[in-house]
Amino acid sequence: xxxxxxxxxxxxxxxxxxxxxxxxxxxxxxxxxxxxxxxxxxxxxxxxxxxxxxxxxxxxxxxxxxxxxxxxxxxxxxxxxxxxxxxxxxxxxxxxxxxxxxxxxxxxxxxxxxxxxxxxxxxxxxxxxxxxxxxxxxxxxxxxxxxxxxxxxxxxxxxxxxxxxxxxxxxxxxxxxxxxxxxxxxxxxxxxxxxxxxxxxxxxxxxxxxxxxxxxxxxxxxxxxxxxxxxxxxxxxxxxxxxxxxxxxxxxxxxxxxxxxxxxxxxxxxxxxxxxxxxxxxxxxxxxxxxxxxxxxxxxxxxxxxxxxxxxxxxxxxxxxxxxxxxxxxxxxx
Amino acid sequence: xxxxxxxxxxxxxxxxxxxxxxxxxxxxxxxxxxxxxxxxxxxxxxxxxxxxxxxxxxxxxxxxxxxxxxxxxxxxxxxxxxxxxxxxxxxxxxxxxxxxxxxxxxxxxxxxxxxxxxxxxxxxxxxxxxxxxxxxxxxxxxxxxxxxxxxxxxxxxxxxxxxxxxxxxxxxxxxxxxxxxxxxxxxxxxxxxxxxxxxxxxxxxxxxxxxxxxxxxxxxxxxxxxxxxxxxxxxxxxxxxxxxxxxxxxxxxxxxxxxxxxxxxxxxxxxxxxxxxxxxxxxxxxxxxxxxxxxxxxxxxxxxxxxxxxxxxxxxxxxxxxxxxxxxxxxxxxxxxxxxxxxxxxxxxxxxxxxxxxxxxxxxxxxxxxxxxxxxxxxxxxxxxxxxxxxxxxxxxxxxxxxxxxxxxxxxxxxxxxxxxxxxxxxxxxxxxxxxxxxxxxxxxxxxxxxxxxxxxxxxxxxxxxxxxxxxxxxxxxxxxxxxxxx
Numbered sequence: 001x002x003x004x005x006x007x008x009x010x011x012x013x014x015x016x017x018x019x020x021x022x023x024x025x026x027x028x029x030x031x032x033x034x035x036x037x038x039x040x041x042x043x044x045x046x047x048x049x050x051x052x053x054x055x056x057x058x059x060x061x062x063x064x065x066x067x068x069x070x071x072x073x074x075x076x077x078x079x080x081x082x083x084x085x086x087x088x089x090x091x092x093x094x095x096x097x098x099x100x101x102x103x104x105x106x107x108x109x110x111x112x113x114x115x116x117x118x119x120x121x122x123x124x125x126x127x128x129x130x131x132x133x134x135x136x137x138x139x140x141x142x143x144x145x146x147x148x149x150x151x152x153x154x155x156x157x158x159x160x161x162x163x164x165x166x167x168x169x170x171x172x173x174x175x176x177x178x179x180x181x182x183x184x185x186x187x188x189x190x191x192x193x194x195x196x197x198x199x200x201x202x203x204x205x206x207x208x209x210x211x212x213x214x215x216x217x218x219x220x221x222x223x224x225x226x227x228x229x230x231x232x233x234x235x236x237x238x239x240x241x242x243x244x245x246x247x248x249x250x251x252x253x254x255x256x257x258x259x260x261x262x263x264x265x266x267x268x269x270x271x272x273x274x275x276x277x278x279x280x281x282x283x284x285x286x287x288x289x290x291x292x293x294x295x296x297x298x299x300x301x302x303x304x305x306x307x308x309x310x311x312x313x314x315x316x317x318x319x320x321x322x323x324x325x326x327x328x329x330x331x332x333x334x
Numbered sequence: 335x336x337x338x339x340x341x342x343x344x345x346x347x348x349x350x351x352x353x354x355x356x357x358x359x360x361x362x363x364x365x366x367x368x369x370x371x372x373x374x375x376x377x378x379x380x381x382x383x384x385x386x387x388x389x390x391x392x393x394x395x396x397x398x399x400x401x402x403x404x405x406x407x408x409x410x411x412x413x414x415x416x417x418x419x420x421x422x423x424x425x426x427x428x429x430x431x432x433x434x435x436x437x438x439x440x441x442x443x444x445x446x447x448x449x450x451x452x453x454x455x456x457x458x459x460x461x462x463x464x465x466x467x468x469x470x471x472x473x474x475x476x477x478x479x480x481x482x483x484x485x486x487x488x489x490x491x492x493x494x495x496x497x498x499x500x501x502x503x504x505x506x507x508x509x510x511x512x513x514x515x516x517x518x519x520x521x522x523x524x525x526x527x528x529x530x531x532x533x534x535x536x537x538x539x540x541x542x543x544x545x546x547x548x549x550x551x552x553x554x555x556x557x558x559x560x561x562x563x564x565x566x567x568x569x570x571x572x573x574x575x576x577x578x579x580x581x582x583x584x585x586x587x588x589x590x591x592x593x594x595x596x597x598x599x600x601x602x603x604x605x606x607x608x609x610x611x612x613x614x615x616x617x618x619x620x621x622x623x624x625x626x627x628x629x630x631x632x633x634x635x636x637x638x639x640x641x642x643x644x645x646x647x648x649x650x651x652x653x654x655x656x657x658x659x660x661x662x663x664x665x666x667x668x669x670x671x672x673x674x675x676x677x678x679x680x681x682x683x684x685x686x687x688x689x690x691x692x693x694x695x696x697x698x699x700x701x702x703x704x705x706x707x708x709x710x711x712x713x714x715x716x717x718x719x720x721x722x723x724x725x726x727x728x729x730x731x732x733x734x735x736x737x738x739x740x741x742x743x744x745x746x747x748x749x750x751x752x753x754x755x756x757x758x759x760x761x762x763x764x765x766x767x768x769x770x771x772x773x774x775x776x777x778x779x780x781x782x783x784x785x786x787x788x789x790x791x792x793x794x795x796x797x798x799x800x801x802x803x804x805x806x807x808x809x810x811x812x813x814x815x816x817x818x819x820x821x
Contacts, residue, residue: 015371015373016396017393017394017395017396017397017399018395018396018397019393019395019396019397019399019497019498020396021396022396022397022497023396023496023497025482026482026486026496026497028479028483029479072371072373073371101393102390102393103373103378103393105378105379105390106373106374106377106378108378108381109374109377109378113377114372114374114376114377114378115372116377117374117376117377117380117740118372118374118376118377118612119605119612121376121603121741122598122728122739122741123597123598123601123602123603123728123741123743124602124603124604124605124612125602125603125604125617125621126603126604126605130605130606130607131605131607132372132605132606132607132608132609132610133607133608136607136608138355138364138366138608139364140337140355140363140364141337141353141355143353143366143368143608145351145368145369145370145608145609145610146370146371148371148372168393168498169396169497169498172496224383224385224735225385225503225508226385226414226503226504226505226704226706226707227706227707228706229706231508233509256494256495256500257494257495257500259494260493260494260495260500260501260508260509261494261501261507261508261509262494262500262501262503262508265386265389265500267498305383305734305735305736306381306382306383306386306736308381309381309382309383309386
């Protein structure tokens with residue numbers, strides 16, 4: 001407890017895009033509830049934040065920490081350890097912290113391959129093949145930049161996590177609902193869910209919230225969304241051949257993308273009880289394929305142009321696969 | 335040699351890091367502004383289908399996903415060699431204008447504006463949005479929340495989501511808007527015009543009527559004579575969504591305009607071994623280091639640069655402000671960096687006016703919002719103006735439209751060289767004979783904030799403001815003084 005009697009709250013961004021912070025700001029007036037019920041002690045985007053102040057706090061003195069972003073270098077990891085030590089409840093907030101998100105796709109490439117793409121691009125004038133160095137001796141002295149980890153890690157791959165709040169970003173109404181719950185817990189009107197639970201989302205799939213009609217129709221090929229003359233606004237996208245990830249993705253966003261005519265891309269992660277999102281989605285896609293003939297099935301699957309991106313778009317870093325061998329070794333060799 | 339490190343206190347990654355070296359007299363010999371983070375979208379997007387780029391590159395920046403969504407969708411159109419229907423273009427631009435109003439509002443009221451409204455000497459604790467509300471009145475806070483709400487509501491109606499929109503695809507969009515939605519969008523746009531005028535009025539009352547602030551803008555410490563670039567339409571009027579990039583020399587002469595697919599003739603990127611971020615420069619002029627002037631290829635891409643690079647603004651209220659801007663600041667081009675804040679508000683008003691223009695076009699509700707691409711995908715480049723600078727996406731694909739090469743030059747990267755120069759200039763004027771003025775942090779911070787830098791975008795990593803720590807070291811490298819501040 002702080003001097004003002006309010007429990008302490010922290011929010012931190014590691015390797016993230018900032019969308020989680022915007023989503024929190026988008027709860028608008030409800031941010032006042034956070035202010036009324038908590039003493040915000042550490043939130044770099046919103047306030048004067050001192051890392052050393054956090055270090056000086058007694059262990060477990062922060063009640064609730066929302067941690068967004070993946071672990072991309074040793075500094076991310078260091079702060080994850082510090083906030084774990086100081087927090088009673090540590091929430092992996094948003095897709096990056098939960099499962100790696102889009103930046104986790106970097107785990108398909110080695111650091112060398114990433115550097116080669118960036119520092120030898122078509123607009124780069126770099127005949128000497130210069131690459132950034134972690135230490136470099138300038139005429140005036142040596143200067144440093146941090147080393148990048150060979151693979152991006154999820155928060156629970158470096159510290160124990162109490163709760164997971166999925167979404168890219170988590171929807172603001174879900175953030176509001178979680179704040180309401182925590183406030184009730186503080187007032188003794190509710191109890192916390194079991195440790196390890198997913199919060200701010202529902203248990204079933206995006207399809208449960210999708211207004212599109214499903215007829216258990218099967219398909220002969222997958223289609224690219226731009227190639228369809230007229231997407232039926234009322235019919236299940238998958239049944240129209242569009243590789244929509246709704247069947248494997250956790251319910252919680254309200255099926256925003258399918259409602260807007262776009263396929264679910266899976267940002268809420270796996271539905272309750274699913275161990276590996278990609279494996280679950282493969283099963284789901286297999287169930288709509290209209291064929292028993294192995295060769296034809298092969299042909300139909302070939303109409304999915306990018307399997308690894310399709311099945312592991314948001315969760316590669318957190319999946320059973322985690323990374324390609326070359327990235328894992330960090331040396332660019334397979 | 336004495337050395338000063340301006341380092342994030344916590345060494346939080348993704349933030350910037352500044353090293354200043356002093357010579358034997360204790361004056362600034364050199365300074366290095368380092369960006370310590372890299373994510374590598376250019377690499378891991380390879381193999382992905384091009385239609386996913388508007389969704390994948392959204393995640394470069396959650397603050398300005400709309401800019402990446404638009405640049406990616408337009409580059410994907412270009413890959414398929416398709417000219418999308420007029421309604422589709424208008425819907426995308428309409429979404430983009432609502433986003434601009436929101437983004438510029440956030441910057442002016444929460445990030446950059448407090449320096450002016452509260453005054454640069456105000457205590458740090460007051461230089462924030464709450465300080466503004468206390469000084470100007472509660473109702474202004476309500477207006478700011480309203481502006482952000484209306485902007486996000488319009489983005490969601492057209493883009494399907496408030497953060498990371500999902501509806502732009504090669505050939506147009508996945509959906510159009512109904513007449514009912516159009517009316518709602520128009521209503522919000524009209525409110526935004528009033529808000530834009532109100533904001534400029536506020537700037538006039540608080541900043542322009544105060545000689546001390548005006549002197550600060552007009553003073554030399556924040557001036558750099560560099561080239562300016564910005565997207566313009568066929569009449570050389572400002573446009574954020576489409577057009578050609580106008581390049582204007584420090585003396586105001588337009589040296590050319592380039593189409594998106596000509597960008598490599600104009601823009602080069604330089605790798606330094608001490609930073610993960612590349613320095614862009616004008617190839618036709620050449621890289622001469624971090625220096626001002628007509629012979630140096632350093633250029634700027636900010637709201638101010640966009641005004642400098644254009645001949646005017648196509649909407650009446652913003653054009654009026656544009657004229658007042660140059661009349662007040664002594665003609666074109668303006669090189670005073672703090673004028674970026676004023677330019678940003680003029681752009682906010684333009685975006686609001688354009689929002690209503692598009693929302694009242696009879697074709698905006700047409701069902702003709704998508705056209706199926708029929709040509710074989712190959713290569714395409716697209717440019718939009720992100721709020722923080724010219725944004726270029728360049729893709730090459732195989733015949734199935736799977737990415738083989740991706741190149742991105744994002745808004746803030748354009749400004750890496752001028753920001754570094756502003757830092758050096760602030761350091762040189764505030765560090766003399768080994769003595770570091772306490773005001774250094776403030777001045778450096780104000781120099782940053784004018785650009786509204788997003789190093790999240792620039793490194794395709796983490797956005798955020800700059801936590802700073804200055805360590806002054808003696809010749810043996812022992813710290814003798816530490817100044818620190820988290821923004």
